[in-house]
Amino acid sequence: MIRLYNDLIIQTVCRIMIPLIQLFAFYVIAHGHYSPGGGFQGGCILGASFILMLIAYDINWIKRRFSENKNVILIALGVFIYALVGLLCILLGKEYLNYSAFQKLIPIDIARVRALGTLIIEIGVGITVMAVMVSIFLNLTTFGKHEKGEV
């Protein structure tokens, strides 16, 4: 269904552009406190860079390096980070997802602690959104077919 399509121009342009796109995605995630951005947007840009790679290069070769199993682990990891932060807040004696509980661990200003908690869960959301985009794209384009070596 999907054939190998080697095009020098497309592959060279992608090789130059993909690191820049990924760098911009990390900027959008990390700078979400001070400018438009955040976990959802940055995760979408990061996922788009991987999808560009899958379009431009041989899809089987990419899938062997970025396999389904690793992708599913990433999907679960983001939700896990989010829920774990909430649980830590309970263990430290405050309500679920009340980040001011982290003041016991990091003794700085309470507003700064809450900004830190926000950053952690933004990273979790970004990981999940990136992996979900790549996973849905891979499953839809390849009809969910996996050869034995890829899984």
Next chain:
Amino acid sequence: MKVFALIIVIMTGGALVYSTLDMPDWGDPNSPASLHISPRYIEKTIEETATPNAVTSVLADYRGYDTLGETTVIFTAAVVCILLLRRIEDDKTL
């Protein structure tokens, strides 16, 4: 059948247009949506969370539980896609 659908669509659209006559005007600063809770978010976001971007602070801090449910929704979507489509085959025809 198509004419029937068109009649239903026009009737629904007419009812919605009629209901907009009671809505606040576009860009009205005193509309009910922007008076109830959002002034508090805007006033307190730097003081309480040190985050100038009010959207981020509401998304991840004040309404963090909502966003947790959201993340779970897209997690479920990915799992459903994998469950529906995934299968392992021996042949090399992809």
Next chain:
Amino acid sequence: MEIIIGKYNYWIYISLMMIGFYAMIAKKNLVKKIVGMNIFQTAIILFFISTAYKKDATIPILVKSQEVINPAQYINPLPHVLMLTAIVVMVSTFGVALAIIMMLYKQYKTLDEDEIIEILKKKK
């Protein structure tokens, strides 16, 4: 005239929404139905974003050096947050719907609603 200037944005969203609604109920092709659903959701997102707007206001990213913060100066952040999450739900429902449609096509070799019902009737 006052009414037209004040409410024309709602009418644009209603016409967009009705295009999606018509596609959902009148089209026979399942992919066209899903595209109609996406147009419908986009109209709702635009409607929510437009309720957040205030005249002569700017985006809700505050200036840190400001001493007194006037809420009328910044647009309402709450609908933006809700629609940010709604966009992600839209993407995930679109993905799941496309996956289900692919399985239907593999099973029945057609995407037309009536033909699928015919095949199901023949099986009985």
